[in-house]
Amino acid sequence: MGDLFLPVMVVGGVGLFFGLGLAIASKTLKVFIDPNISRVQEILPNANCGACGLPGCAAFAKAVVEGRAQPGGCIPGGEKVAVNIGDILGVSAAAADPMKAVVHCRGGKREAMDRSIYKGIEDCHAATFTGNGSKVCPDGCLGLGSCVKACLFDAITVNENGLAVVDRDKCCGCGKCVAACPRNVISLIPSVHKVFLACSNHDKGRLVRRYCTVGCTACTVCAKATLSGAITIENNLPVLDYGTEEIFIIAHAKCPAKCYMDLVKGRPKANIDTKCVGCGRCAEVCPMKNVISGAPGQRHVIDKDKCIGCGNCINNCSARAISMWGGLGYDAVDMRNKRQRNTSTG
Amino acid sequence: MTDSLTGIVQISIAAVLIQNFVLARFLGLCPFFGVSKKLSSATGMGMAVVFVMTVASMITWWINKAILIDMGVEYLRTIVFILVIASLVQLLEMVLQKFTPALYDSLGIYLPLITTNCAILGVAIINTGINVFSGTGYSFVESTVNGAASGIGFTLALVLMAGLRERLELADIPKSLDGLPIAFITAGLMALAFLGFSGLSFFK
Numbered sequence: 001m002g003d004l005f006l007p008v009m010v011v012g013g014v015g016l017f018f019g020l021g022l023a024i025a026s027k028t029l030k031v032f033i034d035p036n037i038s039r040v041q042e043i044l045p046n047a048n049c050g051a052c053g054l055p056g057c058a059a060f061a062k063a064v065v066e067g068r069a070q071p072g073g074c075i076p077g078g079e080k081v082a083v084n085i086g087d088i089l090g091v092s093a094a095a096a097d098p099m100k101a102v103v104h105c106r107g108g109k110r111e112a113m114d115r116s117i118y119k120g121i122e123d124c125h126a127a128t129f130t131g132n133g134s135k136v137c138p139d140g141c142l143g144l145g146s147c148v149k150a151c152l153f154d155a156i157t158v159n160e161n162g163l164a165v166v167d168r169d170k171c172c173g174c175g176k177c178v179a180a181c182p183r184n185v186i187s188l189i190p191s192v193h194k195v196f197l198a199c200s201n202h203d204k205g206r207l208v209r210r211y212c213t214v215g216c217t218a219c220t221v222c223a224k225a226t227l228s229g230a231i232t233i234e235n236n237l238p239v240l241d242y243g244t245e246e247i248f249i250i251a252h253a254k255c256p257a258k259c260y261m262d263l264v265k266g267r268p269k270a271n272i273d274t275k276c277v278g279c280g281r282c283a284e285v286c287p288m289k290n291v292i293s294g295a296p297g298q299r300h301v302i303d304k305d306k307c308i309g310c311g312n313c314i315n316n317c318s319a320r321a322i323s324m325w326g327g328l329g330y331d332a333v334d335m336r337n338k339r340q341r342n343t344s345t346g
Numbered sequence: 347m348t349d350s351l352t353g354i355v356q357i358s359i360a361a362v363l364i365q366n367f368v369l370a371r372f373l374g375l376c377p378f379f380g381v382s383k384k385l386s387s388a389t390g391m392g393m394a395v396v397f398v399m400t401v402a403s404m405i406t407w408w409i410n411k412a413i414l415i416d417m418g419v420e421y422l423r424t425i426v427f428i429l430v431i432a433s434l435v436q437l438l439e440m441v442l443q444k445f446t447p448a449l450y451d452s453l454g455i456y457l458p459l460i461t462t463n464c465a466i467l468g469v470a471i472i473n474t475g476i477n478v479f480s481g482t483g484y485s486f487v488e489s490t491v492n493g494a495a496s497g498i499g500f501t502l503a504l505v506l507m508a509g510l511r512e513r514l515e516l517a518d519i520p521k522s523l524d525g526l527p528i529a530f531i532t533a534g535l536m537a538l539a540f541l542g543f544s545g546l547s548f549f550k
Contacts, residue, residue: 006417006418006419007419007421007422010413010414010417010419010422010426011422011425011426011429014409014413014426014429014430015429018429018430018433018434019433021433021437022433022436022437025437025440025441026440029440029441029443029444030444031443031444121516121518123516126516
């Protein structure tokens with residue numbers, strides 16, 4: 001009996017001592033943690049992408065509950081998460097304007113010339129170190145997929161032409177790829193904008209023409225055609241101001257080197273109906289040549305093949321005879337945005 | 347005094363290099379592979395292990411002497427030590443969270459991972475054995491130093507491994523060996539390299 005008693009007492013006594021110690025400690029050393037923090041963390045994407053500017057989702061949840069961050073600060077979470085956080089904290093929340101990554105290069109294997117063959121680690125940083133990559137162009141996409149590896153949402157792939165392509169549906173705008181690209185080819189633009197400049201080259205035009213068929217030659221046509229002044233040429237490359245109402249569709253249509261990319265599959269075309277009084281005001285504002293034709297006083301006609309769907313003519317029509325037709329892959333929201341833009345710019 | 351100082355230096359070098367916890371004793375292999383993917387987390391984990399090992403050595407030395415040996419129940423060592431270490435880590439976590447939030451933020455997530463880590467229990471049990479340098483049992487100071495030095499040895503192995511694995515990420519490794527297999531091979535080679543330290547002789 002004595003043999004059994006002692007060990008049971010020792011283990012039991014030590015266990016009891018530490019158990020009680022922990023019980024007392026948990027009362028006296030209790031740190032109050034806001035239960036909202038874990039609730040907020042549950043609804044966050046928990047990808048720890050760092051797009052909010054804080055180290056991970058846990059830090060963001062803490063910052064939001066403590067009022068140091070805005071509920072809309074979670075960029076991948078977007079509006080849904082912002083509203084849910086707002087519900088938990090009892091405040092109204094608006095999501096930040098969603099941003100999407102775009103690749104400012106369209107000179108792949110077919111378009112841009114190589115000056116060497118790169119055989120090494122499949123990584124853009126490594127290729128940049130070894131002789132600044134295989135392309136002649138010092139700024140183009142190398143297509144070795146450093147951004148693909150950096151993307152937490154599998155939104156980037158490298159296509160068969162050796163160019164990084166962003167899947168707009170998966171992209172959350174966290175900016176990891178922007179930081180990962182050694183050539184600074186990727187940037188974030190507001191998701192309402194569908195047209196962007198797909199070139200990052202700062203060389204002079206005649207140089208660019210030698211090694212890339214789709215490189216920007218800094219001809220300034222886009223800057224002159226965009227009357228709102230949202231395009232300026234800096235260091236041989238147009239700079240697009242996405243903060244204005246401009247949608248850059250005219251720049252896309254006018255660019256002789258086809259450097260601009262339009263993410264909309266098919267833009268709607270303008271159509272003039274029988275209400276037309278033949279005033280000719282539509283032809284005055286049309287940025288393209290020979291699209292709108294017709295004698296004064298007669299019903300004007302729009303060449304559907306040449307119309308770029310900019311919508312300038314709609315708001316300038318005295319008889320309200322113009323409407324936009326068709327538009328494959330062109331959703332109603334974009335359309336509304338564009339109408340509003342055009343109304344405000346006149 | 348000189349003798350004990352020499353003894354302490356001997357224990358430290360032995361624990362860090364010659365009898366390295368991971369690479370010579372093969373203890374604590376789970377965190378060695380689990381937390382060695384990134385240098386930053388390896389450092390954090392290492393610091394937490396040093397901290398817990400030192401404190402655990404101090405407490406278990408006292409428990410061993412005052413309770414187990416005095417009552418003649420040394421055979422309960424393992425179960426009592428596990429009990430003590432597990433509660434100790436819990437208690438440490440609470441104390442850190444309450445009084446030093448900054449330290450808790452850097453070590454906090456690693457503390458539950460080492461609650462019943464075999465390396466912590468290992469150092470506690472080694473401290474109850476015979477000190478090969480003096481031929482007697484470990485004194486309180488010696489076991490504390492042994493705990494701290496073993497933790498530093500563990501950290502050294504972990505940080506070296508993390509540095510290697512960060513470079514392995516970029517290396518062109520055959521697909522079948524990518525990830526853990528190459529880490530196992532690397533660990534084996536590191537253990538071979540550390541075998542060289544056994545040539546350092548302190549035995550008089």
